[in-house]
Amino acid sequence: MTTKRKMTAMLLALTLATGSLAACSSGNNNPPANNGGTTNGPAESGGSSDAKDTITALLPPVSPAYQENFKQMEEEFNKLYPNLTLKIEPASWEDMTQKLDTQVNAGSPPDLAFIGSDGISKYAQMDMLMDIKDLVTPEMVSDFDEAPLEYMKNGDGLYGFPAYMEVHAIGGNKQYMEEAGIDWKSVQENGWTYDEFREAIKSGTVQQDGNTRYGFVFATAGVASKDYLAILVKNAGMPSPFTEDLKYAYTSKNYLDVLKAIRQMIDDGSMPKELSSVDAGKRWNMFLTGQTMITGKGLAVFENSANKNNEKLKAGDGSAVADSIEVDYIVLPMPSFGDHDPVSYAVVDGYVAFRGKKEPTDEHKANVVKAAYFLASGNVAATTNSDLFAAHITKSGREAAASIESNRNPDNVAAVERMLEHAAPARPDIPVELGAQAIKVENETVIPRLQALLAGEITPEVMYEDVKKAAIAAFGEDGVVQD
Template identity: 30%
Template structure:
């Protein structure tokens, strides 16, 4: 859930789901069981061969506050049925885990299973395990429409998602209602850029302590591209490239998107110091009532803020309690609303010293065990959409989010944007990543700092796009 966590780290100072670091832990072990083929007709009965003992390694993250408890239970269930397969897991931290995995992958010795979205980089390594031969009709039919595909690269299965992440904005109910904003209507019907700008005029004001209340706060310190990507998708731009590899950031719509951000800065809708704001400061401003809306929220914020409110009641921390409102990202007036969603779960790998077909099969068996019905508790805890029918049935009526926010998440899911990178070949996906890191990120920093105009940035996009993509 790296992407999701970064949205939490990037927004709430609580990592994208409960957000705590973890240390290494060993999984459960089991003894050899029995199995084997039946003797041929007419032959004397023979002892069946015991299954070969095997060890599957899993690297994962604190997906939600009690995910390690979930994991232990899932492993215990699996080893009870498959005592010859030992499962060892390590709980990585969100800060250091990705680096550790990249080193392991580059050295040719990744874990058998890693918690992440599927990534073209993994396929390009030659070590990602293709899963299509292991997928039974029963498994495929259990996935809800369009969700199994979230674990595919160019139509080939490399991962099994356990939930759908969903990016949105989040609001402070008190501030919205004091300004007369009909947030329930926005949740169900969405809003345009023009409607947002009109609402923003009502959301900014001077505070009694001499500070300012802003309509919107985002982190502009160059940590990520989330803000521009959310807005550009809501202006008809699917990504830097479209699914056919056509460059999109040479379009007039990217100029419009950059100009929209500049307007929010110039009109004081966002803080003038946006370029210097990091995730922690942005979160503190939202908690302190200095911002009505925070960018790139996820449904799980509902639970996080409920927990914070409980801590305030218990005297553990001080501050104003907040009623969280999940809000769709506004879309340009002549564009369709788009919700950024994708799948996160487990991706399977071989090692450069291949351990053979039986080990690969066992890896998939563990993967399926960690992705099945009970694994749906992650979606339940995170207030995110399920990916499997069995999960939805098992956790029906047990949701933790406010009903209004759950309904808003469902409404936004109807406008799910395509995940472009899943359709690109490895080389093209790598170039798109390079563009985002080397071109998009520094230029957004320059926009927040008023060092470059939208028009100048758009021209650089065109130039660098031509250089990287030949378009």
């Protein structure tokens, strides 16, 4: 890791250390129950017009009670701004992208949509995003921690406000790991190599009454289809799809090493042969019912979900997951490959501003910014992020969350803090065109080939060559890593 990258990652970690250091994903979770209301403190104005206006927002279930609070959120926003109406359209994680793309392609997207910051380049290239850098007030900007706000930028533009900062990790069943002889505290503190991890999940694979308890299960189907590979490659010398000199990185031989590892873990029997059909819900059910020792991707919210299911089991509550067991959820880092430094997959999702084919008025733009800030700060952010065990990344959110109790395992808090020290920094330097091309290569080649690899239909070498061909076609011979 270069000195510059280390300094950036350390700054990122220090910036977030005052929050509850974990986060939700872009949706592949089973988040916990509601923690209360959503009233925000005063948002900065950004405009003085009293004309009536409606701001639309397309929002997925960021936390389980998030969508239940939509009516209250709309009412609270209207109390702050009596002339403004916040109209929220709910979407599931599964159909969020399809809904948004349909509206974007029709030229009438919502004013705000909750998306991952890695999707900004896709919509910016389509000229459907609204740059809000000249619309936000200094008070709004100063409320946010610097590191996560960087993720909402591309080039010189700022396209929204972050909701949380997330570290994609894995999570283990404490009892099962100790039975397998795994020193999970050492792993939390010092990390582990791929070889160490591979042996650990072999040890954790147990035959019980004719059934297999796997050492490791990762969701690889549906909305989670790209996560597994994207997280692994960061720990193999590829912290970003592009190097610092803007060459596409996934043509490196390091990429092939990761693809080989993916097949090894299945062929070892440490992961199910049917891994390509395991979606987010199934992998969490497998974890809670004792069918796997370690699960992924592991999100901070999973600890809260496991705790709540444990409470239901103790109380004899019939709404507990069927056939589930009590689980002490332990946060673990991803393994690193070879002599490469560990790099955590830090993800920032948030409220991104869109524009239609028709240029919105200055007053409407200012109102969209008010709505985005309302959703990303104060009590709305505090309630949502506390539900998720996620980092509070605004001063107003931290203040609002001070009275919300948490039962997080301090070992897990410390583990996430360490992972943030190795987090990949934001890359606003990647041009929109390159970012959009990388997404196209991912959707058209990487994800389909990964599914074929997981199913045993192609070899790692075939997938590597296919990705390399697609990358060269997209970026040219000189635009990709050749090692």
